[in-house]
Amino acid sequence: MxxxxxxxxxxxxxxxxxxxxxxxxxxxxxxxxxxxxxxxTTAARDLARMHSGAKIDYITPDGRLLAVPTAGQKDSSATALIMDDDTLSCPLQEGDTTFIISFPKTSQLDHFTFVNENAAVQGEMKIAVSNDRLPADSPKWTEVSGRTAFTSKRFFNLSMVGVEARYVKLSFHVEKGGHVAGLGLFGGASLEKYAKR
Incomplete structure (x- = not known):
C-alpha cells in the first residue's frame, strides 16, 4: 500500500x-x-467626447459659428448634436460645413470615423490639424488627408496614425445634402506623455 x-x-x-x-x-x-x-484599447478611445473635455464648434454653410450642444442640453435650434453615446449627429446641407474639435491638450490621433446615413449624399471631406487655435479659414492648418469622396458609401474609417494635434478641422464640401452620424475621432496619449514615462 x-x-x-x-x-x-x-x-x-x-x-x-x-x-x-x-x-x-x-x-x-x-x-x-x-x-x-x-x-x-487605451489608444483607441474616442477623443471627441464631451466628458473627455473636447469642445466642438460647427460652422454652417451660411458662415454661422455654433458650439455643438450635448443631447442633455435643451437647444431646439441646434442642428448638430452630441448624442447620448457621445457621438456627433448632424445634417449636412449643400455647401461647406466645418467642424473644429478642440482637445484639452495635444493628443496622438489614430483614426477618424463617421457614418453617412444617406447613401445619396454627394460630396467630399478633408481633415486638417493644428496645435494652435486658428481661424477655420487660416492657411496654417496642416492637411492630413487628401479629399475623401463620400458618395455611395456608408461607413468611413480614415487612418490618422502618427498625427498629433490639439485642434482638428473637418471640412465637408457637400453637393447633395444628407445626414452624418457616429462621428468619432480616436487616439490616445501624446508622444510627449510617453517620453515622460
Missing part, C-alpha cells in the same frame, strides 16, 4: 511541476497579449 501511495504522490508532484512549467511558459505570453490589448 505504501508503494501505491508513493506512486500516487509522485504523479501528483509530477503533475504540479508540469503545470508550473506550462504556466511559466504560457503566462508571460498571455500577459503580453493582455497588456498589448489594453494599450490598444
Amino acid at each position: 505504501s508503494r501505491f501511495q508513493s506512486f500516487h504522490v509522485g504523479r501528483i508532484i509530477l503533475g504540479v511541476a508540469a503545470f508550473a512549467l506550462f504556466s511559466a511558459l504560457v503566462y508571460p505570453s498571455l500577459a503580453e497579449e493582455t497588456n498589448s490589448t489594453a494599450d490598444e
Whole structure:
C-alpha cells in the first residue's frame, strides 16, 4: 500500500511541476497579449467626447459659428448634436460645413470615423490639424488627408496614425445634402506623455 501511495504522490508532484512549467511558459505570453490589448484599447478611445473635455464648434454653410450642444442640453435650434453615446449627429446641407474639435491638450490621433446615413449624399471631406487655435479659414492648418469622396458609401474609417494635434478641422464640401452620424475621432496619449514615462 505504501508503494501505491508513493506512486500516487509522485504523479501528483509530477503533475504540479508540469503545470508550473506550462504556466511559466504560457503566462508571460498571455500577459503580453493582455497588456498589448489594453494599450490598444487605451489608444483607441474616442477623443471627441464631451466628458473627455473636447469642445466642438460647427460652422454652417451660411458662415454661422455654433458650439455643438450635448443631447442633455435643451437647444431646439441646434442642428448638430452630441448624442447620448457621445457621438456627433448632424445634417449636412449643400455647401461647406466645418467642424473644429478642440482637445484639452495635444493628443496622438489614430483614426477618424463617421457614418453617412444617406447613401445619396454627394460630396467630399478633408481633415486638417493644428496645435494652435486658428481661424477655420487660416492657411496654417496642416492637411492630413487628401479629399475623401463620400458618395455611395456608408461607413468611413480614415487612418490618422502618427498625427498629433490639439485642434482638428473637418471640412465637408457637400453637393447633395444628407445626414452624418457616429462621428468619432480616436487616439490616445501624446508622444510627449510617453517620453515622460
